[in-house]
Amino acid sequence: MDRIFLSLISILAPLWRLAGADSRQLLHILRLKTTLSNRAPVSLRSGSKKQYNFPPLVRSLLNMLLPALLGITYVPMLLLVPDKEVGLLLVTFSYFLFATLLLVMTFSSQLTDTADNVILLPRPVNSRTMILYRLLFMAYKFLASAIPLSFAPAIALGIRDGWMRGLYYLALTLPGLTIVFAAIQLLLIVVLRFVSGQRFKKLVYWLQIIFIGWVYLCMQRSFLDKLERTDLSVVLQHTTLLSWMPQYWITEAWMHTAPWWMYLALWGGPVICFLFIVRILAPKFSERLSEMGSGFETASRSSIRKARRATGQKSYLLLKHPAAKAGFQFVRKFTGRVTEYKMMVLPAYAYVIFTAFPLLSDIWKLLSTGAGHIKASRCLFPVYMLMYPITTALMNLKASPQYKAAWVYEVAPGSYRGYVRQGAGWGLFTRYYIPAFLIWSVILLAATKGALWSDLVLTGCTCTAIYLLQVLLLFKEMPASIPAEDLKAQKSQRFFVTLLIMLLSVVAGMVHAFLIVPLYWWIHLLLAAMSLAAAWLLWDKIARKA
């Protein structure tokens, strides 16, 4: 994969020169970036010191595996919708929405990554080369994650309409995704032109929040539900915006009904966006980048005020030991102030909303009409899915260099370390789970007129127990006591551990939804009491484990 990418960069050297970049330096930097990316160690098991350095091909295949499996979820849509064109448009729309989500949530922080400013900025590398290497490397990584999502639909199309048609769809997704990538980067870089570097980081953070809302509204209110039941020509009459979207261009191109300008837009769009960014916006971008890598980020007054409030919280009173209170205080302040950390955790909520969309739509209908029957078991499921953000928060806290630098755990006497861990874990839970749980509970209780109260009590207690189990198992060693190399290896562990914890939450959610919901309320409370007892034992165990 890397070789193909680098060969392509080499072949297209005249284009990079036309953009004003130094093609030799560009290739040199990209070769380095791919080497670094291939050398990041992979550990397959949590806590294991054994690291694997897979060959690049195996590494690429491993990276493709999960998106390729996710892509299978689009196949039913393709096969069940009778109209070929409508089915393909639905698939492409959902696919691109997920790809955009991936782009905004995961890749937006990479655009302004300043980790190697000190290495590259003092060297004679011009601003156009600097921006181009970032864009090309990000595009490569993004496409490597997003294209496998189309494997399953392409195979399904191949089986249904012939292999060439399947391959043609696969080929069309490449320019389609590139245009989405280029457009979003263009938007971000234009915004960066008008705001300072530090403000931009916060803006991207808010952009992510806005995007979560947008995803939901888009799915709920857009033409997707219209598409499910009407003819495409009718939808087009009502939604002229559709004809400006690359998803539609791909569908039309696949059907061989696209006008010439759609082909031109598909292939020419990314080139124009890239040229505009590199030729026009590059110098200002470099200036902003240098601002971000220097100076200091002052904590905003509101974040300091919020952090002060940590001692006034009811949850704080649960902690008796001074070391536990210190751990709690530190985590609350840390999570409230470090933008980079927030940017890593926040996307998890977006993924929850995205995945829970079909379930959320029921709630929406119920609240908007004020009548109807709610499928209680389905609506409880997102509460279990909220374990994903808290798991992400926990794993990223362990890996955060700022948290490691604070040496909270190491300075505590041996017998107090468990308490520090307890307080830190509780601090995260009160920030990333309890508020979301309460909001969702209020919506559910309002929608069901209180019918689900016992189920919600059970869900809250079970999720608390699962979370505390996670703290006990994964917070065995605090960051400061882990060597830097092991900490790096944990980056890849995070993925597998997160997957396992999510699996446990999903199983708990499914057992609750299918087996426990129909039971009496007092059985719910009995089970909740058992979960709470388990949580209490775990809570105590965490504190005592030095």
Next chain:
Amino acid sequence: MRSGRRYGIYIFVSMNEPGTAPAIELINVSKSYDRPVLHNINLTIPQGQVTGYIGANGAGKSTTVKILTGLITAYEGQVNIMGKDFRQHTQEQKALIGYIPENAVLYEMLTPVEYLQFIGGLYNMQEAVIEDRGRRMLDMFGLSDALHQRMDGFSKGMKQKVLITSALLHDPQIILMDEPLSGLDANAVILLKEIIGGLKKAGKTILYCSHIMDVVEKVSDRIVLIRDGYIMADGTMSELRAQAGTESLEDIFALLTGRDRSHDHGSDFISIFNKEGGIK
């Protein structure tokens, strides 16, 4: 320069050499983050001079160096390198500069040889030249056994040695050193002092930022002291001694940064732990 008067004391001796273009020239350079960090700095460093740039923490030393390396591009005033405006000829002039940062930031997944190949490549150097120079320089620093080991297992000092090598690899005319001794062992410190002497003989211009006064005193032709973004003193060691009326650079530093040396701060510090106010 004159703004140093706000503190009631300043020392200034003109160092401008007539004839050749100065290696570094800062004209009314100012920089602010949330608060002003540099105030109208005017500084001219002739070619071939070793200038010690000293000041307390947060005085503006690193900010000045970052402006000179291109790490900070948004500043007021003008910077000239070898007589040309740095903003207009950035790439050309960056090639003349070697920069040793305070913190050892490098690509730790690489080996020293790979890292030097990468850095040398950015200066369009031939691979054979990079290989030869790199090996010889790393050998001098005692890293010949670690040439092909990944740097993620290196100590801070070992990384600093690779950084110094990478900064000098392309034979720069101007060398900016920001606390270059950070993490180095005693032998490496001696070696670096000798290297600075050698570079000086070879006519290189060096701006040396440090808190370690005795090293600054030994290696520098000229000392510039900065405080709260203002240049407070500028002259050779003997000139500064004569004007300040004290012998050591430490005393001059204390005098100009407003620190009272007659008082025993050690006792005050210990008294923090003692409620009675005395030393137990």
